[in-house]
Amino acid sequence: MSYVLAKSQNDDIHKAGECGGAVTSILKYLLDEEIVDGVLALSPQNDVYDATPTFITESDDLLSAAGSYHCAPTMIGDLVQKYLFDKKVAITVKPCDMRAVEELIIRHKINRDNIYLIGLNCGGTVSPVSGRKMIDLFYEADPDDVVSEEIDKGKFIIELADGSEEAVKIHDLEEEGYGRRNNCQRCDVKIPRKANIACGNWGAEDGWTFIEINDEKGQELIDGAKKAGILETKNPAQGAIDGREKVEGIMIKMAKKVQDATYPTVSEMDEWSRCISCYACRDVCPICWCFENCELNKPYFKDEQNIPPTPIAFQGVRLSHMSFSCVDCGQCDDVCPMDIPVSLIFDKLQKKYFNRTGYVAGVSDDIKPPLYSPEKTEL
Amino acid sequence: MLEIKHTLCPSCSVGCGLNVIINNGEIVGTFPYKRHPVNAGKNCLNGRNSIECYQNKFDKAIVSKSETDIEKAIEEVSKELGSADSSNITIICSGNNDMEEIEAIKEFGESKNFNLAFYADNLKDFADVASYDEVAGASKVFVIGDLLYENPLIGRRIVHAKQNGAEIYALGKAEESVTFNIADETSNSTVEEFLENVKGNIDDDSVIVFNYVDSQDDLDKIEALNCKCLPVFSKSNSKGTLGIIEPKSLDEMLELLDNTKVLLVFNDDIADELEYDFSKISKIISFAPCSNKTTEISDIVIPTKTWLEKEGSFVNAMGETQTFTAAVESDALSEIEIIEKLNG
Ligand SMILES: Cc1cc2nc3c(=O)[nH]c(=O)nc-3n(C[C@H](O)[C@H](O)[C@H](O)COP(=O)(O)OP(=O)(O)OC[C@H]3O[C@@H](n4cnc5c(N)ncnc54)[C@H](O)[C@@H]3O)c2cc1C
Ligand code: SF4
Ligand code: SF4
Ligand code: SF4
Ligand code: SF4
Numbered sequence: 001m002s003y004v005l006a007k008s009q010n011d012d013i014h015k016a017g018e019c020g021g022a023v024t025s026i027l028k029y030l031l032d033e034e035i036v037d038g039v040l041a042l043s044p045q046n047d048v049y050d051a052t053p054t055f056i057t058e059s060d061d062l063l064s065a066a067g068s069y070h071c072a073p074t075m076i077g078d079l080v081q082k083y084l085f086d087k088k089v090a091i092t093v094k095p096c097d098m099r100a101v102e103e104l105i106i107r108h109k110i111n112r113d114n115i116y117l118i119g120l121n122c123g124g125t126v127s128p129v130s131g132r133k134m135i136d137l138f139y140e141a142d143p144d145d146v147v148s149e150e151i152d153k154g155k156f157i158i159e160l161a162d163g164s165e166e167a168v169k170i171h172d173l174e175e176e177g178y179g180r181r182n183n184c185q186r187c188d189v190k191i192p193r194k195a196n197i198a199c200g201n202w203g204a205e206d207g208w209t210f211i212e213i214n215d216e217k218g219q220e221l222i223d224g225a226k227k228a229g230i231l232e233t234k235n236p237a238q239g240a241i242d243g244r245e246k247v248e249g250i251m252i253k254m255a256k257k258v259q260d261a262t263y264p265t266v267s268e269m270d271e272w273s274r275c276i277s278c279y280a281c282r283d284v285c286p287i288c289w290c291f292e293n294c295e296l297n298k299p300y301f302k303d304e305q306n307i308p309p310t311p312i313a314f315q316g317v318r319l320s321h322m323s324f325s326c327v328d329c330g331q332c333d334d335v336c337p338m339d340i341p342v343s344l345i346f347d348k349l350q351k352k353y354f355n356r357t358g359y360v361a362g363v364s365d366d367i368k369p370p371l372y373s374p375e376k377t378e379l
Numbered sequence: 380m381l382e383i384k385h386t387l388c389p390s391c392s393v394g395c396g397l398n399v400i401i402n403n404g405e406i407v408g409t410f411p412y413k414r415h416p417v418n419a420g421k422n423c424l425n426g427r428n429s430i431e432c433y434q435n436k437f438d439k440a441i442v443s444k445s446e447t448d449i450e451k452a453i454e455e456v457s458k459e460l461g462s463a464d465s466s467n468i469t470i471i472c473s474g475n476n477d478m479e480e481i482e483a484i485k486e487f488g489e490s491k492n493f494n495l496a497f498y499a500d501n502l503k504d505f506a507d508v509a510s511y512d513e514v515a516g517a518s519k520v521f522v523i524g525d526l527l528y529e530n531p532l533i534g535r536r537i538v539h540a541k542q543n544g545a546e547i548y549a550l551g552k553a554e555e556s557v558t559f560n561i562a563d564e565t566s567n568s569t570v571e572e573f574l575e576n577v578k579g580n581i582d583d584d585s586v587i588v589f590n591y592v593d594s595q596d597d598l599d600k601i602e603a604l605n606c607k608c609l610p611v612f613s614k615s616n617s618k619g620t621l622g623i624i625e626p627k628s629l630d631e632m633l634e635l636l637d638n639t640k641v642l643l644v645f646n647d648d649i650a651d652e653l654e655y656d657f658s659k660i661s662k663i664i665s666f667a668p669c670s671n672k673t674t675e676i677s678d679i680v681i682p683t684k685t686w687l688e689k690e691g692s693f694v695n696a697m698g699e700t701q702t703f704t705a706a707v708e709s710d711a712l713s714e715i716e717i718i719e720k721l722n723g
Binding site: 038040045046047049050052053054055057072073079082083084127128129130273274275276278279280283284331334335336337338339 | 382383385400407408411414418420422423534538539557560561
């Protein structure tokens with residue numbers, strides 16, 4: 001593991017990039033040198049709250065995807081395994097994306113040799129609809145006038161078209177039920193160290209991206225992009241490295257505090273009582289990969305005759321099949337029409353499993369998925 | 380090429396956003412549209428399954444159970460329309476048609492003096508309806524129908540109301556329902572009795588949300604309560620269509636069908652919806668993107684574009700007009716193009 005500060009040698013990319021434009025530059029290098037068939041990144045469709053996964057094959061199109069989209073709580077695990085399995089792709093991943101990809105790699109649903117994981121450190125994402133409401137309520141600005149947003153030094157900062165900025169403390173927003181998604185407040189993996197590189201603003205100087213190089217493939221990316229003349233690097237000061245580590249530590253501590261405070265509050269049976277068995281949580285879950293072969297599609301589980309449905313059997317099957325590998329990405333909460341805190345229930349069980357086995361989903365170096373380990377049956 | 384595009388859910392009148400995944404030009408799945416103000420990326424199973432219509436779409440016309448060229452089938456339709464008296468020809472349009480189609484169907488029907496039938500779940504238009512936010516902010520919600528199960532993204536607003544401290548009074552036909560699970564009081568009575576019982580409880584911040592009534596009288600009673608209400612329809616553009624065409628009650632529908640010899644059904648599944656002996660009608664002609672119970676009993680089926688292949692607009696249950704654009708290109712004819720051909 002080593003660290004560099006990096007910035008783009010291309011002015012347009014440097015300007016469009018969130019920090020030093022290093023990520024976009026590396027993606028450009030991979031496309032231009034035809035090392036990958038395409039790049040899976042995010043690009044805004046209608047506005048900054050509307051960033052959507054985009055598959056890019058021409059490096060000219062990368063500019064429209066540059067920048068960090070904090071109101072885009074997306075997940076790319078499914079897209080990669082279902083539609084890009086045979087392709088060589090580079091993917092920008094938050095820690096939860098990376099963890100989902102890791103879990104899918106150990107299930108042979110994604111081929112590690114085919115992918116480059118460009119990691120982004122992550123302090124959290126905000127749901128677009130509640131994010132807009134939050135700006136409406138707690139900021140002077142109109143949510144439609146926001147051209148970019150960032151999370152820095154404990155504040156959610158919005159930038160308007162005239163260049164002005166407004167910032168409110170995330171803590172205050174979260175006290176009022178806004179701010180980062182609930183699972184993000186609990187998320188204790190902030191730097192995606194299973195990705196080839198982990199990029200972020202922590203420890204970075206203005207106009208530079210701080211990169212932690214996690215493996216050989218990551219080193220090749222940096223060396224290649226430099227050789228292609230698109231990336232410039234320098235060594236970070238020790239103080240920057242230490243500062244970054246400290247912020248990471250604080251974020252993890254805060255997340256653990258939220259975990260301790262929220263796990264005991266959830267009353268599973270009450271929550272399931274309004275479940276409509278729509279399977280949205282299963283269908284979006286990157287770890288539930290069986291699709292048509294899912295046990296729950298078998299005739300003996302079909303619940304169509306029962307209205308209201310009896311979700312306990314369904315939720316029980318899913319909990320026993322995959323909660324050990326839950327990466328707490330919060331996608332299930334996001335898509336649940338009944339606003340059931342599904343991820344809280346699954347993540348709580350994962351942490352129980354972690355306490356017994358030390359297994360951190362999508363992070364630990366286990367070869368086999370936990371589904372096959374003996375501890376599972378005990379829980 | 381992998382792409383994700385925005386569209387609207389066509390499967391009920393809530394008006395949820397939906398993203399579709401397109402791989403190599405084909406729709407292969409859905410993806411949460413989290414930026415959409417109505418549903419924030421949440422869709423029920425019906426909504427997510429709505430792409431099956433595209434995946435199973437007709438690519439040929441059907442005349443007397445055999446596949447036929449579309450142009451020839453349209454000629455057959457023209458022949459049938461010429462052979463019957465216009466007073467015995469009935470057009471059924473529905474909330475599955477978008478605003479532009481409804482206008483075109485209405486004009487077509489009126490110009491030919493055909494009967495025009497539009498059925499909106501035996502409900503009717505209310506000029507001033509509650510917004511979804513008003514449901515969530517209500518002090519009391521009176522719910523008629525299992526809204527949580529049947530229209531989940533309005534059901535979610537009722538859950539929010541409950542979480543905000545509202546009292547929930549639920550009426551349903553079945554003994555159990557998901558809405559009952561969150562309700563303070565539940566009932567299996569008639570709608571009339573339910574309204575009578577809750578009348579004294581209604582205050583300025585109450586909202587009545589309903590997706591069925593027992594009779595047209597119930598609608599007048601709801602109107603007379605002077606309380607915000609929100610009728611929720613089973614189809615995406617029923618509310619929009621109500622602004623253009625007067626709906627028929629169940630009884631009126633059945634009476635009209637009794638007097639019909641040639642029935643033209645524009646993207647509707649009336650055979651599934653109404654209990655009626657459709658074999659009494661000499662010719663049934665369906666214009667539909669994919670198979671349903673009505674196309675199965677139709678003498679002629681003309682394939683139309685699915686909503687994913689066209690652009691248009693729907694008006695959702697709270698009266699907001701929402702537009703959508705084509706997610707994929709297609710050679711299929713739109714209903715409007717078919718009407719133009721029928722007009723010669
Ligand atoms: C939600 C979020 C939270 C972050 N929080 C922190 C933090 O707390 N601490 C820290 O050190 N760094 C954080 N970062 C990383 C930082 O903001 C920059 O992305 C990183 O430094 C790279 O900068 P760059 O200029 O090299 O990237 P750019 O050249 O601007 O490229 C960024 C790439 O990331 C993609 N992308 C943008 N948003 C997302 C997303 N939501 N999911 C997946 N891909 C996306 C873009 O499409 C683009 O390809 C966060 C990033 C995101 C997206
Ligand atoms: S779950 Fe963690 S990695 Fe994922 S968006 Fe939230 S904070 Fe970021
Ligand atoms: S259960 Fe929910 S939080 Fe856990 S991995 Fe699946 S979608 Fe993510
Ligand atoms: S998404 Fe929500 S309502 Fe649907 S099955 Fe999952 S928990 Fe139940
Ligand atoms: S509630 Fe209605 S509009 Fe929303 S996803 Fe379900 S069927 Fe579609």
